[in-house]
Amino acid sequence: MQDSGILSTFQDPSASPGGPSLPSPEPGRSKDLVFDTCQVGVVLRAVLFVQAVVSVAALYGAQGVAHWVSQHALFTAASLPAVLGWLLVLCASKRWLACLPMPVQWATAIALGAFAALYGCGLMAWADLLVPAPWLASAASGALISAVMVAALVARARARAPAGAAAKLAELQARIRPHFLFNTLNSAIALVRAEPAKAEALLEDLSELFRHALADTQEAVPLWQEMALAEHYLAIEQVRFGERLRVEWQLDANASGARLPPLILQPLVENAVKHGVEPSPTGAKVRISTQRRGSSVVIKVTNTVPAGSGARGNGLALDNVRQRLALLHDVEGRFQSALVDGVFQVRIEIPL
Structure with a gap:
């Protein structure tokens, strides 16, 4: 019998003869990002969550349905660009964030949330729709909402590990x-x-x-x-x-x-x-x-x-x-x- 090629097989799974032609592996990707905003489902949930918060916030001081609708539209005009900007910046910088410790990732996301809220407040102040502009309240609200969303994303990411481990065990037992x-x-x-x-x-x-x-x-x-x-x-x-x-x-x-x-x-x-x-x-x-x-x-x-x-x-x-x-x-x-x-x-x- 010829020398075994098992060890060489371990190095290149695609090299076995007679099978489909498979490309070489890609470089490994970082697995240290504790949350990921580059998914359509995440964007949809974040927007819906912020809209729910806006709907409740617009109830404060509303003097009727028409006033509530106008307040809701005003808050949406400020919050929607802010939350989309927050999601876009975190998605674009995910590779850089993955190199940072987990507490720094949290702090960065929360700080960006506060800055995004200030951006939304600034848009309304520039259009003379908010006088006086609630700068401190906007920054605090943005930080709090971003912290809640990051916590939800982290919890979802952690939920993958036991599911993957259970599935892996099931596959191993089957195999x-x-x-x-x-x-x-x-x-x-x-x-x-x-x-x-x-x-x-x-x-x-x-x-x-x-x-x-x-x-x-x-x-x-x-x-x-x-x-x-x-x-x-x-x-x-x-x-x-x-x-x-x-x-x-x-x-x-x-x-x-x-x-x-x-x-x-x-x-x-x-x-x-x-x-x-x-x-x-x-x-x-x-x-x-x-x-x-x-x-x-x-x-x-x-x-x-x-x-x-x-x-x-x-x-x-x-x-x-x-x-x-x-x-x-x-x-x-x-x-x-x-x-x-x-x-x-x-x-x-x-x-x-």
Whole structure:
């Protein structure tokens, strides 16, 4: 038997022969930012929250509905540019903020909130709509509102860690299920004498799966890495099912840099094999595709199902994927699954 290439496989997951062509990894991104305002969902929630505060504040001193509406419009004209400016500055400076200690990040965001409120107050004073201008009250309100929003963003960011850890544990347990491990090892044993090169490749794929399962938890990984992991899993199952497993890849190189939660595609591919290939005597076709569409990336995993069977996919696995996408990408991440004309389809859309 030739020298093992397992160690070299660890260095480059995309280098395995016969699989889809995958680009080289991107430089690592900082994970120290305690809050992130560069998401559509965050912007929408921040604007709605500030508008709710404005609506309540306009009630003070209102002498009727018409007066309240005018006060609300006045406060909105001052607060909307301020909150959008606050979000934009924090988003633009996220790389710089990530290099700062957490208390400094908090202080910076709160100070920017006070400055943004002063900016809004200045606009109204310049237009002679606020006389006299409440400079101190505006700065205090901006600091307080920004502190509340930062606290909410930090709490949301921290909520990702246990969800990711729980999902990682579930994937690890699924991947080391006895029947999967024993089937893989038995296949390798059967190939050792007849086809030692295939047996070596099979064990390399298995070791790569375990390497990813036991790696340190990350919030997000590039799409090319998830595709490489799916390739290793399907290579193992290809040995087991042979011609019954027909795999089709359609990968867009321009989509490879999209970020998504780790270990999120493999359970979808596993479901496709379990519920499409395994119960069918003639096997099934598993199709994996990626496509860049403007500023978003669409990922599809489809498999044919035996005639007369329904969408028996693992509901827990699908719910897990949906929840983890929502945690990472909020409203910008979309997940859909359906059984259409004998083909079970899973569609994921994420921002690039």
